[in-house]
Amino acid sequence: LAPEKQKKPPKFVEILVDKTETVDNTVVFEVRVEGEPKPTVTWYLKGEELKQSDRVEIREFDGSIKISIKNIKIEDAGEIRAVATNSEGSDETKAKLTVQKKPFAPEFDLRPVSLTVEKGSEAVFSAHAFGIPLPTYEWSVNGRKVRDGQEGARVTRDESTVDGASILTIDTATYYSEVNHLTISVVAENTLGAEETGAQLTIEPKKPPAPKLTRDLKLQTVNKTDLAHFEVVVEHATECKWFLDGKEITTAQGVTVSKDDQFEFRCSIDTTMFGSGTVSVVASNAAGSVETKTELKVLETPKETKKPEFTDKLRDMEVTKGDTVQMDVIALHSPLYKWYQNGNLLEDGKNGVTIKNEENKSSLIIPNAQDSGKITVEASNEVGSSESSAQLTVNPPSTTPI
Incomplete structure (x- = not known):
């Protein structure tokens, strides 16, 4: 066994x-x-x-x-x-x-989309194709192939998947082109064949920033026969239109519209020709517009039989350079006030000057006083006028010895 x-x-x-x-x-x-x-x-x-x-x-x-x-x-x-x-x-x-799967030539399932961008922005195009073997991608702009290291254009890949999409990024700030309309094309290729697709890129000129108000209109209350002065400061505006009760007003009889510098726009309205109403301004450029509104209040002046008479007159004042000056006067008989320094008319809102009129009282405020001089205030009505003057002395700042 x-x-x-x-x-x-x-x-x-x-x-x-x-x-x-x-x-x-x-x-x-x-x-x-x-x-x-x-x-x-x-x-x-x-x-x-x-x-x-x-x-x-x-x-x-x-x-x-x-x-x-x-x-x-x-x-x-x-x-x-x-x-x-x-x-x-x-x-x-x-x-x-x-x-x-059996080997097959590439077929796009994600194609680049045509874009319109502003000069200086980035334009991003994506493409993906199925294929066995996995395809490679080649991008072109206006028929010229995009190379590694080319200024203003780069090709990357979405690395979140094995066969991630191919991505072309064009920085329009640095990419050189003689034209603003570019043809973008991409070819996906493997050993069995190739497929091409594309899109358009339109580069528009860079738009300016939209207008920006940095100083709004302010309420103006004036006596009839006075000029009402309005001022607005708007950055980036190429056009500024003024309106009174919704109707556009331009430089004509009774109205003066001006532009003092790049940003400051002014309007003066003769209240003997125009009464109270809503004053508005619309500032615009290619990027948009901005509006601001305020009220114009015109006070009817009562008939007087006497010229203005000061009950509180100006007094000499001595300040240090840089201080704020405030001078007040009061007059009877419906006065209309005008202020002067060394014979030059001072206007509310100009060169930092503020003039406040409340019934019979008027106040002159000068921030950051710099110059000495004679201050005069004129009070007038339909009967006549009176003046009050005082000396403003601006001393240099004192220095403390070390």
């Missing part, structure tokens, strides 16, 4: 290895196992047992066991496992099956 063989549990001496195969092809896995008694091998794909069928062939040849799976599909991709068992135990080996 032959000696009884020593029993041993199964052991795979050739194990499964990962395989990658193309759709509709046949994939073959092979193992070799030892054990006593002879092990039985069972195959599993994605946890499901594989048995002999039209698609699956299992055969043993010269000590190795092979399994062939025909007409594989994308959904077959996953873990394949071989389990060997006998009365003494079991062993297993496993591998990964990857199923790839």
Whole structure:
């Protein structure tokens, strides 16, 4: 009698290895196992047992066991496992099956979109194509290929996925072009072919900032026969229109419209010709417009039989350079006031001067006093006028010896 063989549990001496195969092809896995008694091998794909069928062939040849799976599909991709068992135990080996699509030429599923941007802005174009093998991308602007390191243009890739989109960024501030309308094209290519798509880039001149009010109109209350002075400061405005009760007013009889510098716009209204109403100004440029409004209140002057008479006159004043000066007067008989320094008319809101008139009282306020001189105030009505004068002395700041 032959000696009884020593029993041993199964052991795979050739194990499964990962395989990658193309759709509709046949994939073959092979193992070799030892054990006593002879092990039985069972195959599993994605946890499901594989048995002999039209698609699956299992055969043993010269000590190795092979399994062939025909007409594989994308959904077959996953873990394949071989389990060997006998009365003494079991062993297993496993591998990964990857199923790839058949090679095909690139086909775009994301195409660049035409853009219109302002000069100085960035224009970003994205493109993505499916293809096996994975395609490469080449961008062109007006037929010229975009190269690495080219000023104003760069090509990057979305790295969030293996086959991320290709991205072209054009910085219109530095990209040189003789024209403002550019044709953008991109070619996706692999060994089986290529596909091209494109878009348009329009670069518009940079627009100026929208107008910005830095000084609004202020309420003006004046006596009839006085001029009402309005001032507005607007940055970036190319046009400024004035309105009284919604009707545009321009320089004409009774109205003076002027522009003092780049930002300051002024309007003077003769109240003998225009009464109370809403004054508004609309400042605009190519980027937009801004509006501000206020009220003009014209006070009717009662008939007087006497010329103005000062009850509180000006008094000489001595201040330090840089101080704020305020001088007040009060006169009877409906006075209209005008202030002068060294014979020069002072106007409210000009050169920092503020003039406040409240009934019979008038106040002159000069911030940051700089110059000495004679201050005169004239009070007038339809009967006549009176004056009050005083000396304003502006001393230099005192210095403390060290």
